[in-house]
Amino acid sequence: MKRAFVTGITGQDGSYLAELLLAKGYEVHGMIRRSSSFNTQRIDHLYQDPHIMGVKLFLHYGDLADAVRMTKLMYELKPDEIYHLGAQSHVRVSFDIPDYTGDVTGMGTIRLLEAIRESGLGKKVRFYQASSSELYGKVQETPQRETTPFYPRSPYACAKLYAYWATVNYREAYNMHASNGILFNHESPRRGPTFVTRKITMAAARIKLGLQNRLFLGNLDAKRDWGFAGDYVEAMWRMVQQDQPGDYVIATGETHSVREFCEEAFGLVGLDWKDYVRHDARYERPSEVDLLLGDPSKARRVLGWKPRVTFKELTRMMMEADLKLARQELAIQHSESIEVPLMMTPKSKGSQKVAPTKKSQKTKVK
Numbered sequence: 001m002k003r004a005f006v007t008g009i010t011g012q013d014g015s016y017l018a019e020l021l022l023a024k025g026y027e028v029h030g031m032i033r034r035s036s037s038f039n040t041q042r043i044d045h046l047y048q049d050p051h052i053m054g055v056k057l058f059l060h061y062g063d064l065a066d067a068v069r070m071t072k073l074m075y076e077l078k079p080d081e082i083y084h085l086g087a088q089s090h091v092r093v094s095f096d097i098p099d100y101t102g103d104v105t106g107m108g109t110i111r112l113l114e115a116i117r118e119s120g121l122g123k124k125v126r127f128y129q130a131s132s133s134e135l136y137g138k139v140q141e142t143p144q145r146e147t148t149p150f151y152p153r154s155p156y157a158c159a160k161l162y163a164y165w166a167t168v169n170y171r172e173a174y175n176m177h178a179s180n181g182i183l184f185n186h187e188s189p190r191r192g193p194t195f196v197t198r199k200i201t202m203a204a205a206r207i208k209l210g211l212q213n214r215l216f217l218g219n220l221d222a223k224r225d226w227g228f229a230g231d232y233v234e235a236m237w238r239m240v241q242q243d244q245p246g247d248y249v250i251a252t253g254e255t256h257s258v259r260e261f262c263e264e265a266f267g268l269v270g271l272d273w274k275d276y277v278r279h280d281a282r283y284e285r286p287s288e289v290d291l292l293l294g295d296p297s298k299a300r301r302v303l304g305w306k307p308r309v310t311f312k313e314l315t316r317m318m319m320e321a322d323l324k325l326a327r328q329e330l331a332i333q334h335s336e337s338i339e340v341p342l343m344m345t346p347k348s349k350g351s352q353k354v355a356p357t358k359k360s361q362k363t364k365v366k
């Protein structure tokens, strides 16, 4: 049985990748951050009590800022494959916390690569680095392919540039099976709510149900090559299975503006986005990436990979999921209007059981 180690397993991609690997019979070990609130919602459906026999998913505390812990995990687990997805992944936020982003998203990769070498796994393990189309930034050619020069436009992209070259360097210097997936934007119902597609589908659903009346966005002209995350984790796995490591663009080959995404999403619930979307400069970036459009022909040729979900199908999938969540939110609001008084202690004077009643028909408890 193959053993995989996944950083960023609690994120969008980590959750889809864990599903894929478990379905293929892998034993999966994920590194998670200690958090004061639960951060495993995306993988809760996969998690089983480790005391049960035959469990295949294991979670370990760790952090990309902690080299010692990662080295220890490499010694203990000795994985066959490593999928390095953990990162501070928000581009706008990286302008606010550039130091942290550089440390976790850039240096985190070299810490993990060193942990692999230090534990003697360098020759044996296969390593995947979550590189990004943000590397192309101020694009030097369109469409962007593996040979297109990079021009990063944010602290996030600069950190990813470091991680990209660290991966190439460890491949060349130490003969490691280390590959970069240069993934263009990929979305899903599990996308973080502050990324633009999810922000739009959540708002369109909540507006439709009367839970919200405005959506504030930044630059509507930016264009992205949006695919489905479930398709993209399949490409990661295929890269790692190749005899030779390499770098691959993973994209749909189609680009759409943020405005078009709004039109499509609001249109699906019978609304005109122009009636609800307002501009807020806070959501703009000091330097923007105007256009991303990938050429995935190498991935098609070498990996036999192609995207299955179209732009329209993706938007529909996200809208359906967010409508469901908005309906649940509405139902919770409704149930909160039903008053359930706390029980008094049995010994206290005048204690009495009260059946739940609607606010509108309040019963006085004496």
Ligand code: NAP
Pocket: 007, 008, 009, 010, 011, 012, 013, 014, 032, 033, 035, 039, 062, 063, 064, 065, 084, 085, 086, 087, 088, 089, 090, 104, 130, 131, 132, 133, 182, 183, 184, 185, 186, 187, 192
């Ligand atoms: P995501 O949803 O933001 O997930 C990021 C993951 O990294 C989460 O599990 C997060 O943990 C973890 N993480 C953050 N800081 C960490 C730290 N200091 N130590 C350990 N783990 C940490 O991102 P995603 O969309 O799944 O993307 C996965 C990877 O692909 C990222 O590296 C991203 O930069 C890259 N990428 C994404 C796209 C895309 O369009 N989605 C495209 C190209 C590349 P918490 O859950 O605790 O926050």
Ligand code: GDD
Pocket: 089, 090, 091, 092, 131, 132, 133, 134, 183, 184, 185, 186, 194, 195, 196, 197, 199, 216, 217, 218, 219, 220, 222, 223, 224, 258, 283, 284, 285, 288, 289, 292
């Ligand atoms: N987040 C956000 N919020 N973006 C907005 C908004 C808004 O209110 N309004 C307009 N946008 C524009 C951004 O300026 C950007 O041009 C575009 O929408 C997409 O923004 P995000 O969804 O935040 O994604 P991203 O392209 O910056 O970065 C994502 O994709 C990269 C791959 O190209 C992230 O997942 C990165 O981690 C990933 O590497």
